[in-house]
Structures are given as C-alpha cells and as structure tokens.
Amino acid sequence: MAIHPSAIIEPGAKLGQDCEIGPFVVIGPDVTLGDRVVVRSHAVVTGWTEVGDDTVIFPFAVVGEVPQDLKFRGEKTRLIIGKRNRIREGATMNLGTEGGGGITRVGDDCLFMTGSHVGHDAQVGNRVILANQVAVAGHCVLGDDVIVGGLSGIHQWVRVGRGAIIGAVTMVTNDVLPHGLVQGPRGELDGLNLVGLKRRGVVRSEITALRAGYQMLAQGEGTFLDRARRLHDETESDHVREMTDFILAASDRSFLTPK
Known part of the structure; x- marks a missing residue:
C-alpha cells in the first residue's frame, strides 16, 4: 500500500491490497477500492462507489459524484466499476438515481479517455472505449466492445448494441444496432462495423x-x-x-x- 501523505482517505473507506493513492487525492467514506487500484494526483473518488481490481484513475478525474439530475434528492445510490479500467484525466462518472434503478454500472477492461462522461444510471459493458470528450447521458446502455469517437454525444435512454462503432463528432439520438457503424453530425446508420468484426x-x-x-x-x-x-x-x-x-x-x- 502506498498512500501519499497529502491524500485524504475519509474514515469508512475500504482499500484493497497494494493500492496506490497519489498526492491530493480524496477518497470518500463509502468508497471501496479493489486490489492494486491506482488513484493518481488530484483525483476524487466519492459516493457509494466500488472500483474493481487493477483499475487506474488518472489526475483530476471525478468518480462517484452526485448525478446531474434536478430530480436527485440525495437518495442512497451507487456506482459500480469493474476491473482493469482506465479512467483518464478529467473523466467523470456519476452515481445512479432512485428513478433510474439506483446503479450506474461499468464493466471490465474499458478505456474512458480525457474528459469523457458517464451519466447517471448508464450501463456500460466490457471493453468499451469512449474517446476524448465523449458524453454518455443518463440511462444509456452500451453493449460490450462499443467504440465511441471523440466529441460525440449519446442521448439519454439510447441503447448501443454490442460491437457498434460511432464516429467522431456525432450526436446519437436513437438506438444503434449491434455491430452497426454510425457517423455524421446527426448520427446515421451507415453499415456494419466490419473492421471490428x-x-x-x-x-x-x-x-x-x-x-x-x-x-x-x-x-x-x-x-x-x-x-x-x-x-x-x-x-x-x-x-x-x-x-x-x-x-x-x-x-x-x-x-x-x-x-
């Protein structure tokens, strides 16, 4: 276990074996970190949040803050993050809401690039990649192996099927078929993700x-x-x-x- 002396680990937080906590990190009282989790400088992990083994949270990421939902009234909700994820600089992930099922969930082996956002009650599968500044709104469902290009947005309640790929600078307002290829400013289905297959x-x-x-x-x-x-x-x-x-x-x- 390596904890920088400037880090704040609030009473009640649970840290697994061989975690690394960098300078000026804040870990909230209801947080559980798995084994070998790394939280780098100035990151915040708060709320009722579980982070799986071997996940790395990079500087200035904020994980487990309250939802960006005006209906939220402080109810006890959760964020569950799987194993071996990479949550890059400035990325954000919010807790769930009571009206949305109460849990925001992220699978294993995902990459959340700089400034990406996972909204409340979203369900994100395994091996998902969100490129820089991608915004996934509340209640979205992203299947395994989905890739979303930079500066794209996924409208609330949208489902993106397994293996789909969404091009950069695309706004997706409707469900995307498994293995679909979506591109264009107002996302259009333009074939199959043959390269990914x-x-x-x-x-x-x-x-x-x-x-x-x-x-x-x-x-x-x-x-x-x-x-x-x-x-x-x-x-x-x-x-x-x-x-x-x-x-x-x-x-x-x-x-x-x-x-």
Whole structure:
C-alpha cells in the first residue's frame, strides 16, 4: 500500500491490497477500492462507489459524484466499476438515481479517455472505449466492445448494441444496432462495423450472414419491425439473431435504420 501523505482517505473507506493513492487525492467514506487500484494526483473518488481490481484513475478525474439530475434528492445510490479500467484525466462518472434503478454500472477492461462522461444510471459493458470528450447521458446502455469517437454525444435512454462503432463528432439520438457503424453530425446508420468484426475473429460465414441480414432490414417488404421479425424467424446465425433480439426488445427510443 502506498498512500501519499497529502491524500485524504475519509474514515469508512475500504482499500484493497497494494493500492496506490497519489498526492491530493480524496477518497470518500463509502468508497471501496479493489486490489492494486491506482488513484493518481488530484483525483476524487466519492459516493457509494466500488472500483474493481487493477483499475487506474488518472489526475483530476471525478468518480462517484452526485448525478446531474434536478430530480436527485440525495437518495442512497451507487456506482459500480469493474476491473482493469482506465479512467483518464478529467473523466467523470456519476452515481445512479432512485428513478433510474439506483446503479450506474461499468464493466471490465474499458478505456474512458480525457474528459469523457458517464451519466447517471448508464450501463456500460466490457471493453468499451469512449474517446476524448465523449458524453454518455443518463440511462444509456452500451453493449460490450462499443467504440465511441471523440466529441460525440449519446442521448439519454439510447441503447448501443454490442460491437457498434460511432464516429467522431456525432450526436446519437436513437438506438444503434449491434455491430452497426454510425457517423455524421446527426448520427446515421451507415453499415456494419466490419473492421471490428474481423478484429474480434468473427468467422466469415457469420459476417456474410450479418451483411445479408442488414440488407434485408434495409430493403425488405413491410415496416422495419416487420422485417426484423421475419429475419428473426428465418435466420440461423447467432449474430443476426442478436441483432433482431435487440430490435424487438423494449426500448424508450426509436432506431437508427439502414439507409
């Protein structure tokens, strides 16, 4: 354990083995840090917050502060962060709200670059990357392996499916299909994240099925939901069924649909 003498560790905080706490850090009384967590100079970890093993929190990040929600009245809510995350300079993550389920949750092996923000009650999967200054609003759901380019914003209640990629300087106001590619100032669905699929080792037959399924969603008969239901019944591809399950699930937003 290495704790700088200028750091403030409030009574009640729980620190795991071999943590490193830098100068002028503040750790609140309801914080739990896992083993080998590093909190670098001037960072703040507060609220009812759990930080998983081997996570690194960089200078001036603020983790576990109260939500930016005028309805919040000081209720006891949480922020749960998984293992091996990198929370870079100036990044912020807020507690949940009672009306949103009470928990903001972050998975494992994520990278939150400089100035990125995770709003109240957001649910962020594993291996997610938020580039510089990305803002994820309250109640959003980001699946595993999502990448969001710099200076982009995700509107509240939006779901972004597993493996999707969002280009830089993009405002996303509707749900994004798993493995979708979104770009443009007012985010438009512009195909599949084929590069990401290949990098994750998805077999060619599944990628071919995804491309065919995407084309059916774009140009088949009936409404978008009709096409999704028909595709769900006809496909034998796990990746395509993941996409149709996402479309047919309950959502508070509409979808970005294929051109």
